[in-house]
Amino acid sequence: MQFSGNVAYTKQREWEQYLMPKTLSEALTLLSDYKGEARIIAGGTDLVVQGRGGTVKAKVLVDITRIPGLDHIILDNETIRIGCLVTHTLIAESSLIREKAAALCEGASKLGSPQIRNVGTVAGNIANAQPGADTTIPLLALGASIKVVSREGERVIPLTELFTGVGTTSIDSTREIVTEVTFPAPGDNEASAALRLAKRKALVLPILTVAVAVRADLKKGIFTSARIAVGPVAATPLRCEAAEGVLSGSPISDEVIKRAAAAAAGASNPRTSLIRGTREYRQAMVAVLVERAVKSALTRVEGKNG
Amino acid sequence: MAKETVEFTVNGKGVSLEVEPGEMLVDVLRERLGLTGTKAGCREGECGVCSVIMNGALVAACLMPIKKAQGTAILTIEGLEANGELDSVQKRFIEHGAVQCGFCTPAMVLAGKALLDKNPRPTREEIQLAISGILCRCTGYQKIIKAIDAASQSGTRGEA
Numbered sequence: 001m002q003f004s005g006n007v008a009y010t011k012q013r014e015w016e017q018y019l020m021p022k023t024l025s026e027a028l029t030l031l032s033d034y035k036g037e038a039r040i041i042a043g044g045t046d047l048v049v050q051g052r053g054g055t056v057k058a059k060v061l062v063d064i065t066r067i068p069g070l071d072h073i074i075l076d077n078e079t080i081r082i083g084c085l086v087t088h089t090l091i092a093e094s095s096l097i098r099e100k101a102a103a104l105c106e107g108a109s110k111l112g113s114p115q116i117r118n119v120g121t122v123a124g125n126i127a128n129a130q131p132g133a134d135t136t137i138p139l140l141a142l143g144a145s146i147k148v149v150s151r152e153g154e155r156v157i158p159l160t161e162l163f164t165g166v167g168t169t170s171i172d173s174t175r176e177i178v179t180e181v182t183f184p185a186p187g188d189n190e191a192s193a194a195l196r197l198a199k200r201k202a203l204v205l206p207i208l209t210v211a212v213a214v215r216a217d218l219k220k221g222i223f224t225s226a227r228i229a230v231g232p233v234a235a236t237p238l239r240c241e242a243a244e245g246v247l248s249g250s251p252i253s254d255e256v257i258k259r260a261a262a263a264a265a266g267a268s269n270p271r272t273s274l275i276r277g278t279r280e281y282r283q284a285m286v287a288v289l290v291e292r293a294v295k296s297a298l299t300r301v302e303g304k305n306g
Numbered sequence: 307m308a309k310e311t312v313e314f315t316v317n318g319k320g321v322s323l324e325v326e327p328g329e330m331l332v333d334v335l336r337e338r339l340g341l342t343g344t345k346a347g348c349r350e351g352e353c354g355v356c357s358v359i360m361n362g363a364l365v366a367a368c369l370m371p372i373k374k375a376q377g378t379a380i381l382t383i384e385g386l387e388a389n390g391e392l393d394s395v396q397k398r399f400i401e402h403g404a405v406q407c408g409f410c411t412p413a414m415v416l417a418g419k420a421l422l423d424k425n426p427r428p429t430r431e432e433i434q435l436a437i438s439g440i441l442c443r444c445t446g447y448q449k450i451i452k453a454i455d456a457a458s459q460s461g462t463r464g465e466a
Binding site: 011012013014015016017018041045049061065112114115116118201203 | 310329364366
């Protein structure tokens with residue numbers, strides 16, 4: 001009898017061409033020439049795996065990793081700019097990011113494994129649009145935007161307006177390329193923190209990931225403003241505005257922090273999942289993680305002003 | 307499907323190959339270059355047994371389209387031995403009994419090597435982090451950590 005069941009995999013991947021342009025305009029021209037049949041690949045740690053399951057159909061891959069000038073991490077006039085080829089390892093090891101945006105450093109250093117962090121990019125993690133993406137959640141809390149270029153020009157999309165569903169964004173991947181991630185450099189009265197809840201410490205998707213950025217006036221003893229992001233608790237990475245509102249303008253106290261944490265849990269709509277636990281457990285843990293992250297960020301503000 | 311030429315070095319030797327654009331590095335190493343020390347496990351970047359060192363960084367060869375190898379320097383387990391002598395990480399693995407079934411061993415040794423090349427005196431936590439992307443179902447990891455730690459104290463080309 002001939003075996004006709006599922007074939008576990010084919011070693012040869014489905015793409016028919018693998019192109020490595022040397023400039024951004026060459027890459028954009030290739031996307032245009034192949035009229036929707038080409039996809040951008042950078043690190044490839046998501047795309048290569050998705051291709052095997054057949055969820056990504058691309059005849060042509062356009063690899064942008066040999067284009068010079070896209071791997072910067074710089075502070076430019078109070079804006080932090082991260083090029084689209086910056087890997088998670090580069091973020092985790094960047095002293096600028098550690099000092100200015102600790103939450104992003106924490107998120108990047110816990111993503112996947114060393115092998116994945118060495119090649120996977122932050123821009124790719126955003127574009128892959130998973131609601132619990134380890135660097136997207138901190139970047140949402142940091143108020144980040146992405147720059148997207150096409151042959152027609154460029155546009156800036158705030159992360160709050162980018163995601164349209166699980167795995168989908170408003171980027172047109174048949175003609176646009178994400179070139180940069182930017183966010184305002186936090187000042188001396190601001191700090192951030194990210195926390196992750198997962199079954200193991202490595203190579204596991206998070207049960208929850210939470211990031212908080214707070215601005216505080218320590219002399220007056222109040223939170224000036226805050227941004228709180230949580231995932232995966234909805235179809236898209238979630239900003240918890242209600243919880244932010246509880247902190248903004250309120251006195252720094254355990255009671256206020258607990259109320260904000262409860263508001264974040266209330267805004268979360270996690271599913272019961274065999275891998276991630278029950279809805280009730282996960283909602284309760286959102287409150288715990290938000291409370292801890294706010295306190296951790298606050299301690300960092302105090303450290304900067306100590 | 308047009309074949310294309312890819313050139314890179316493996317264990318210090320230049321390689322020039324005609325490849326299909328859909329080939330992955332792990333299969334090229336194993337099946338075309340005969341370097342079967344690199345294992346193919348999950349093929350999804352989860353198990354880490356396909357790890358090799360590319361331009362100094364540990365990478366999963368199963369997630370690496372072959373064209374990404376163009377112009378790079380790749381080190382596999384077969385390249386660690388020099389002049390008939392094992393690398394000190396390999397020697398410590400033997401001494402500490404850090405090998406059981408052996409399937410993860412090439413990747414674990416390379417993870418240790420990649421770590422020590424950058425950080426000759428890592429903490430235990432740094433060693434744990436360095437091997438955190440590789441699954442071992444036999445050893446419980448403790449002897450692997452001890453072996454890398456021992457190699458770190460003696461330097462990567464230390465005495466046996």
